[in-house]
Amino acid sequence: MTIDEIKVMIELSKTLHFGKTSRATHMSAPSVTRLVQRLEDELGCRLFDRDNRRVQLTEAGKVFQQYVEQQLRAWSELQVAISGVKGTVSGLVRIYCSVTASHSILTDILRPIKDRYPEIRVALSTGPSEETFQKISDDEVDIGICAYPKAVPSSIKIRKIKEVGLSVIVPKGASLDDIRSNALPFIYPKSALTRSYISDWFHQQGIAVKVYTELADVDGTMSLVSLGYGASVIPSLSCASHHLRDQVEVLPMTPELPSLKVGICCKKKVTYPSYVKVIMDAFPST
Structure with missing residues (x-):
């Protein structure tokens, strides 16, 4: 074979x-x-x-x-x-992340790696961020990129990449009062972690939103918001670079929504393949 x-x-x-x-x-x-x-x-x-x-x-x-x-x-x-x-360092590294992360974070990680270690090859797969740890544990992938959950499994090593802010987006001309009054329903992200951050923030502000639907991807969310179907929350990085950015409003929020802490992770091992080690070592332990 x-x-x-x-x-x-x-x-x-x-x-x-x-x-x-x-x-x-x-x-x-x-x-x-x-x-x-x-x-x-x-x-x-x-x-x-x-x-x-x-x-x-x-x-x-x-x-x-x-x-x-x-x-x-x-x-x-x-x-x-x-x-x-x-x-030299060579080999095939299997990386998993969400589609959003592949657009806004992955290139910043891989560009210096490719320049320094051109013989490392990458197999990229994308999907829901919540599946990252399971895919690593099942040895389906070597490295994952995801938001820190509220509890990191003891079998996973994770290092911080950056913090990503969250933006409240509404159709042009809409305001927070439209969300408060339920005149504008809310499009929740399917990510359980992001959804919990948003729900906690709304609860602290005394806002009970009217849920329109749930969506997993930024593109679909931006499309529905730009068409006036509702308001939503998406990562600020994704919003700033999106082709529909000029067709939605980003509301200034006080207090601001909490940021998502994004990390790069792998399974804890005694030794690592060199192509995994050099990528993980690019991000210092915190």
Whole structure:
């Protein structure tokens, strides 16, 4: 098996879904099927029980899953060892963050890394910020970028990148009084952490908002607010650089909403691959 084939089989053993594996690995579904059939023929046993409704690992498949995961770890360790001999830092680092972070924070992190360590390659995946720690714990990614939660798991190492302010945005001509009177409903972010900050702030100000909907992405929120559907709160960095910035109002707030503390994180280990270590070391412990 090639390393790419090993990665495909690991993905399939986790998702138990040929379509999802195809999309995640950029290999066509028929090619994934042919790979499984070839390996099953070579091993003389079934690795997956599959029908029209579900896919399951067989007992042999579970043994195979452990084997390919060990092989991928060994390959990563070999890359690190060779990097040490060559005196360079190289390898593939898997990074996870929200779409918002990929737009507003990621480039500032990776630009100096790319300049200094051009042989480090990056595999980027995006999704809800709340899934960051779980993906790190499950070894799906090496590094995550997310807002600090109220409690950081003991298995996670996190270092501060920056603090990001929150902006209250409303349609042109609207005001805080429109939110207070419920003339303007509120579009809540789906992020539980951001939502809790906003709810606490409104409670302290004695404001009971009328909820219009919940949205996970900044683009959708900016669109609805610019069209007059409601008010919302988004990270100030995202608002300032958004193409719809001139079509919404940013309300000055007293007191200001609390800032989000954004960090870079990884799993706590005794030793780290060099390509993870140099990225984490770019941010001092606090």
